[in-house]
Amino acid sequence: MKPYIHKVKYYECDRMGITHHSNYIRFMEEARVDLLDQLGYGFEKMEADGIVSPVTEVNCTYRKTTTFQDEIVIDVHLAKVSTLKFDFEYVGRKDGAVVFIGRSTHCLMENGRPVVLKDRYPNLFNID
Amino acid sequence: MKPYIHKVKYYECDRMGITHHSNYIRFMEEARVDLLDQLGYGFEKMEADGIVSPVTEVNCTYRKTTTFQDEIVIDVHLAKVSTLKFDFEYVGRKDGAVVFIGRSTHCLMENGRPVVLKDRYPNLFNID
């Protein structure tokens, strides 16, 4: 899989002159959208299937600051799958140095009910 | 009508240390949502009626900068009504001095078709 690259926008930086910490949560979303596109199972297909994928938990550790025009190279992978939930892990780097490490937990919902992941999408979720 | 007050958030300020100009467009939305609530015709009621209200044009003139923790007092009023479109005008002040003047144009759509404003909502739109 190719990493996702986010180039930091002017409006994403704050009074300290650095990328506001909340934006990394958005970059993580961009990176997993891109991963799912590369896997051929994008959000659009999911939504067309009537499936929504809420985030149930998110975590981000900030190692180095970034700022306007920086290119953050983000690697994302599926880190854990349980019956109803799965985790993505993210590592963002600038010029090779780690700037953030993230993790997000998701479930899939269909008609208001949780989807049993390995039954419904064996190709995606049987990662062991 | 009571004016709407927006207190500027840390994450709304940019590298120059001032409220990013794009955020005023959002403050204008907050102010008209509040006005419609005061008029007893909020977005929720509109959405429940199956009506959406897209913005067709927006304009903002910036007079003075604002920053973190500033309270912007926003007066908004219905400035113009035509058959299918209406305009809100906004004046934002800080400590009495004008910081921005805005204008937004809207239409109402029902089942994908434009609503004839004065026929459908005579109480709201007969402002002459």
Next chain:
Amino acid sequence: MKPYIHKVKYYECDRMGITHHSNYIRFMEEARVDLLDQLGYGFEKMEADGIVSPVTEVNCTYRKTTTFQDEIVIDVHLAKVSTLKFDFEYVGRKDGAVVFIGRSTHCLMENGRPVVLKDRYPNLFNID
């Protein structure tokens, strides 16, 4: 301390019709800014002292969705203090039900060097 109340804005909601998960990280910032104001040690005073307070880690668990116009009542408290870092914990509720639980870790920097918390601000950080 009074809890902080964030009323969800239209532009904070996403295609699923719910408050986008990244925004809760911003609500957490709003709540700690408000807490520091109540404690008489606001961001402005900190910045005037030449001190910046970067976020080193953030975590948020989402329990229930919220949407446009919902009022989220956020309680925040200082949860942990070590030599150079401190944690805030947040509980956000809507109509009494928990909607999110958050945690953020911070340090203080002065002239590019970390501040020893209990030495510099004994009144704020001696919470044991």
Next chain:
Amino acid sequence: MKPYIHKVKYYECDRMGITHHSNYIRFMEEARVDLLDQLGYGFEKMEADGIVSPVTEVNCTYRKTTTFQDEIVIDVHLAKVSTLKFDFEYVGRKDGAVVFIGRSTHCLMENGRPVVLKDRYPNLFNID
């Protein structure tokens, strides 16, 4: 000059399922940053020169809605130069159809004083 392309993010769409109108103001900023980079006079050089470039007015007309994953191709050009102010004009297209037309007005400030544009940057601003 190459046009700038913005691919719409999930978090940029609202409850109506469309790109929130405020975000186009940000796309306009991205496009002019990119233009200035192409011209060899980026924001970073400007900031290094001690010059800031506040926005004094912004306007956007929305022609067609866009949504998540859409690629908006934005052409931007310098439309007008007066002694102290200059205007950019923007046309955003999706699959060839115009989705928005924008305009922004700027000045340049150095040490708190407005810069006389054609004196200071004759190569950039003598567009007649």
